[in-house]
Ligand SMILES: NC(=O)C1=CN([C@@H]2O[C@H](COP(=O)(O)OP(=O)(O)OC[C@H]3O[C@@H](n4cnc5c(N)ncnc54)[C@H](OP(=O)(O)O)[C@@H]3O)[C@@H](O)[C@H]2O)C=CC1
Ligand SMILES: O=C(CO)[C@H](O)[C@H](O)COP(=O)(O)O
């Protein structure tokens with residue numbers, strides 16, 4: 619069959635490519651229904667990802683956050699119409715010590731390999747996690763971003779000491795919101811504090827124990843562990859504040875992506891004996907754990923609904939551009955594309 623793939627060819631310019639795909643292979647064929655735009659997609663779309671990466675990775679279909687419906691399963695295990703979340707990471711080997719998303723051989727969709735902006739996506743069945751039938755699909759669209767927080771917290775659980783009375787999360791955007799929400803569900807007795815820049819954004823974090831503006835942090839405020847979700851230039855400032863306010867032997871989870879290296883006060887990292895734990899992307903087990911969380915705590919899905927920002931009906935190429943442009947000018951939440959193309 620001929621599959622249409624919607625690729626970014628240069629900043630702000632998408633083109634359609636036609637790819638011949640065999641449906642006799644073992645792959646399950648999924649029709650994407652709801653896609654969501656990540657900050658990483660925007661760095662490619664706007665060209666801010668850096669010349670070298672742009673040259674190396676384009677042309678490429680963007681989007682690694684998405685859900686869809688099964689249209690064909692050669693093994694007939696998944697009924698047609700089954701709702702699934704698609705795992706963008708594709709490992710090519712297994713390792714007993716290194717998780718699939720850290721293997722240098724793994725392929726990650728929309729970072730060098732075609733993402734989900736296609737008519738049909740062909741996937742190994744171990745890259746699909748079944749979703750509850752009644753799930754809000756606008757929310758489900760950005761499940762991958764939820765898995766990022768779940769993955770980082772899973773790593774934290776294995777590596778951090780057991781005193782977990784107070785968590786600090788830096789970054790009053792999408793990932794910060796999700797990290798606070800998952801922490802509050804998994805550690806209901808712990809205090810979760812969000813540190814951000816903007817009152818209007820902080821007002822959305824209704825479930826946290828405290829919301830603090832980063833220029834008004836009391837000197838005496840301390841936390842046991844921290845998650846940094848600021849990214850970009852904000853990362854450096856956030857890491858500095860985390861190091862100032864974290865208790866000795868705490869764990870600092872770094873999630874924000876910066877295009878340029880940031881400076882870290884290593885002297886205080888040493889003096890306080892901190893563990894700095896970087897996390898990137900996620901794997902199939904994180905997707906399963908995330909869907910299990912949705913099932914165990916349906917209210918999590920309701921809270922995630924607060925993050926649904928602009929919802930776009932996308933039926934033609936120009937409407938993809940409209941969705942990306944409106945995402946750039948939106949101050950809160952995720953942009954979802956209902957994929958009708
Ligand atoms: N590690 C991983 O696998 C993943 C990493 N990411 C990365 O995480 C980062 C956040 O993503 P996302 O939440 O979607 O982006 P958002 O832009 O929605 O959130 C970032 C928020 O942090 C705020 N901020 C900036 N500087 C600081 C600071 N010093 N202290 C506290 N808050 C600050 C920003 O405010 P303002 O806009 O006003 O500057 C913004 O509200 C990005 O870099 C993204 O690429 C995303 C997905 C996966
Ligand atoms: O968003 C992400 C995962 O959800 C990662 O930040 C993204 O994969 C980083 O990739 P790139 O190197 O292409 O920016």
Ligand SMILES: [Zn+2]
Nearest residue numbers: 656657658682
């Ligand atoms: Zn992403």
